[in-house]
Amino acid sequence: MAQPYSDKVMDHFMHPRNVGEMENPDGVGKVGNPICGDIMEMYIKVKDNTIVDAKFKTFGCGAAIATSSMATELVKGKPIEEALKLTNKAVAEALGGLPAVKMHCSVLAEEAFKAAVNDYLIKTTGKGLPDFKPHDEPLTEHGH
Amino acid sequence: MKKIYLDNAATTPAHPDVVLAMQPYFSDKFGNPSSIHAFGQETRSAVEAAREKVARLIGSSVEEVVFTSGGTESDNFALEGVAFANEGKGKHIVTSKIEHHAVLECCEFLKKRGFEITYLPVDQYGLVDPQQVKKAITDQTILVSIMHANNEIGTVEPIAEIAKIVKEKGVYFHTDAVQTTGHLPIDVKELGVDLLSLSAHKFYGPKGVGALYIKKGAKLVSFLHGGGQERGRRASTENVPGIVGLGAACALAQVSKVAPLRDKLMQGILSRIPETRLNGHPTLRLPNNLNVSIKYVEGESLLLNLDLQGIAASTGSACTSGSLDPSHVLLAIGLPHEEAHGSLRFTLGQATTEEDIDYVLEALPPIVQKLRSMSPLYKGAK
Numbered sequence: 001m002a003q004p005y006s007d008k009v010m011d012h013f014m015h016p017r018n019v020g021e022m023e024n025p026d027g028v029g030k031v032g033n034p035i036c037g038d039i040m041e042m043y044i045k046v047k048d049n050t051i052v053d054a055k056f057k058t059f060g061c062g063a064a065i066a067t068s069s070m071a072t073e074l075v076k077g078k079p080i081e082e083a084l085k086l087t088n089k090a091v092a093e094a095l096g097g098l099p100a101v102k103m104h105c106s107v108l109a110e111e112a113f114k115a116a117v118n119d120y121l122i123k124t125t126g127k128g129l130p131d132f133k134p135h136d137e138p139l140t141e142h143g144h
Numbered sequence: 145m146k147k148i149y150l151d152n153a154a155t156t157p158a159h160p161d162v163v164l165a166m167q168p169y170f171s172d173k174f175g176n177p178s179s180i181h182a183f184g185q186e187t188r189s190a191v192e193a194a195r196e197k198v199a200r201l202i203g204s205s206v207e208e209v210v211f212t213s214g215g216t217e218s219d220n221f222a223l224e225g226v227a228f229a230n231e232g233k234g235k236h237i238v239t240s241k242i243e244h245h246a247v248l249e250c251c252e253f254l255k256k257r258g259f260e261i262t263y264l265p266v267d268q269y270g271l272v273d274p275q276q277v278k279k280a281i282t283d284q285t286i287l288v289s290i291m292h293a294n295n296e297i298g299t300v301e302p303i304a305e306i307a308k309i310v311k312e313k314g315v316y317f318h319t320d321a322v323q324t325t326g327h328l329p330i331d332v333k334e335l336g337v338d339l340l341s342l343s344a345h346k347f348y349g350p351k352g353v354g355a356l357y358i359k360k361g362a363k364l365v366s367f368l369h370g371g372g373q374e375r376g377r378r379a380s381t382e383n384v385p386g387i388v389g390l391g392a393a394c395a396l397a398q399v400s401k402v403a404p405l406r407d408k409l410m411q412g413i414l415s416r417i418p419e420t421r422l423n424g425h426p427t428l429r430l431p432n433n434l435n436v437s438i439k440y441v442e443g444e445s446l447l448l449n450l451d452l453q454g455i456a457a458s459t460g461s462a463c464t465s466g467s468l469d470p471s472h473v474l475l476a477i478g479l480p481h482e483e484a485h486g487s488l489r490f491t492l493g494q495a496t497t498e499e500d501i502d503y504v505l506e507a508l509p510p511i512v513q514k515l516r517s518m519s520p521l522y523k524g525a526k
């Protein structure tokens with residue numbers, strides 16, 4: 001069998017880390033992929049400005065599930081400021097790379113996390129991330 | 145691990161007898177059929193014997209069969225051939241929204257060359273309404289192209305009925321029969337078409353070869369320009385082994401008997417997995433085709449999981465299409481985006497067994513459950 005994905009991607013796809021909903025999350029991010037129309041939700045718990053827990057739910061392809069899983073792994077335990085430096089490229093790299101047509105899926109993971117932090121900041125400080133603009137087109141209206 | 149191939153609409157394995165028939169024509173019998181010497185005459189008669197087999201399968205005369213490189217070329221040949229030979233009469237073509245890309249993209253190409261295209265909608269089952277065809281035809285219409293059966297959802301179109309209407313209007317009628325040839329009985333006279341596309345590798349023949357039936361008297365421009373092969377319709381030295389393989393596949397073709405197994409798979413999936421639906425027509429469908437939508441999950445994820453268990457299927461999900469758009473067919477029958485996303489197509493073949501079906505019915509429900517538990521769209525469980 002020849003999958004288009006690396007072993008690492010397949011590992012995170014078949015055994016996703018941190019999947020599921022979270023009781024009383026401090027921040028929730030919901031984003032839709034404007035390219036293929038898939039969606040992702042991320043939940044975070046924050047203590048002393050640090051991401052102490054992260055979970056996700058994803059409706060999407062193998063790359064979308066694997067990047068969500070990896071993104072939650074990468075932000076967990078990090079101070080918010082540092083975790084915000086997470087880029088989609090870094091997520092893809094941590095997975096041993098993604099096929100070119102699947103890079104857009106990793107954007108979803110980055111944005112879902114940022115949306116969750118944004119939600120947390122709004123709830124706690126009344127002000128969100130300075131230049132945060134997530135894609136959140138509903139599934140049925142995507143076009144490109 | 146078990147390996148179960150349920151993607152026969154994508155391609156089928158060549159039948160061993162087909163391969164055997166082709167073998168001598170690579171090295172032993174290699175002559176150019178256009179040559180006058182014995183080497184050439186040997187392959188010429190092989191090509192003509194194959195043509196007879198194709199003609200017999202589809203009920204045409206031998207002169208009406210032109211060999212091509214496959215389904216896409218046959219479709220392109222039919223559309224462009226008629227369009228460019230008849231543009232003096234009019235520049236309007238009628239087709240449907242659920243045609244294969246080989247027809248749709250060809251129409252888009254012709255549109256850029258000044259042709260006007262009408263894309264007819266289909267109903268919720270994927271059926272084209274013959275009355276709508278009638279209404280769409282104008283005095284500018286030169287060609288109607290409607291597929292015999294849809295490759296994704298399996299719906300079989302009322303071709304004979306449409307043909308009657310088209311004929312009354314004096315317009316050419318093409319049908320893409322790539323999914324039906326070798327599986328359903330085909331008779332070009334009963335169907336009443338002027339042009340019909342078929343492809344060998346969809347019914348246990350080799351890849352890279354097909355044919356276009358061109359009714360006697362039909363005006364088409366040549367598809368390839370060069371030598372006088374195929375009575376000047378299509379230049380290029382004949383793909384002799386391929387053509388022999390196509391002929392052999394035609395001679396071996398049997399009406400598909402897999403409908404009972406398909407029905408078992410269908411009932412199994414629809415009854416064991418909640419919130420699933422059948423796509424396409426419940427009865428007017430290809431005997432080997434099953435297309436279902438599984439709500440709240442995405443098709444590529446389903447395929448990867450199935451593949452890891454040795455099961456090969458396909459999906460209309462946007463995530464697996466090069467363009468990242470969901471299947472145009474599923475959208476045309478009115479499926480919302482997320483249900484097109486979660487579609488699975490199983491296409492059975494001669495080799496499919498009851499054990500294969502049982503295996504899939506065991507493997508699929510846990511996969512769906514696992515993916516649904518990860519899906520933000522699924523509120524049924526936490």
Ligand code: FES
Nearest residue numbers: 036060061105463
């Ligand atoms: S989420 Fe659709 S292609 Fe990855």
